[in-house]
Amino acid sequence: MIVPLGHVLILAGLLFVAGLSGVLLRRNLIMILIGVEIMINAVGLVLVGASAYWRSPDGQLFALLLMAVAAAEVTVALALVVYLKRSRGTIDVNRFDGMQG
């Protein structure tokens, strides 16, 4: 292990918090999806770091499965974005107030 596992975890935590703040603070649907992508990548970094720390292949394999799941998620999410833009004419999440939440 070239660096302590704690430093990898700190980096991943900072990335996750950055992505989460992007999800919470931005109102553009595309930017929210980008925040989700950053959070998924932070989790992947934790998996790879844990794999290097415990010298086990499982972390890297799960990082690969995570990538595939992220690809599936982003496919459906972007299709939804296009659908919302067509049906509502906007992707500003503050305008989606039809449920009166």
Place this chain on the structure above:
Amino acid sequence: MATLLFYILATITLLSTVLCLTRKNPVHAVLYLVHALFALALLYFLLGAPLLAAWQIILYAGAIMVLFLFVIMLIEPPVAESRTSGRVIHWLIPAILSGSLLACGGALIAMDPAATNAIASYWMTPRDFGRALFVHYGLAVEVISMILLFAAVGAFHLGRRYRPTTKEDVS
């Protein structure tokens, strides 16, 4: 050497991520995110996952980010090309990020390949990766492929043109 590279790449990743999340223009945000994902792929390489680093670039920085750009182009109204401003600040930060990323990649390539075991104490070759994946996680691969199929069908269904008169046309 490898430790120093790790901290440099961590800084690049964090900087690109913050720049990505603070951009007004989604296209600029996606390009900064590609920077961050490239730096993350080099981090994977440093942590002993060369195959995963290649897939990070091919799958994430390639396919998924192009999908993002495609959707942005699809839903944003086309605008006339604005003239490139000559202000240094507009190209200096991306140039520094790209240059340092390129230097880090070059340093990784220049490291003695015979000493790759010195980069990471745990180094997983593609052969080990494939063996571990298909021997122990074969069922997971099947499940993931089903998820990808469902996602493709769902995206196809959502992406159809909405035509209210279709039902009357059919019946």
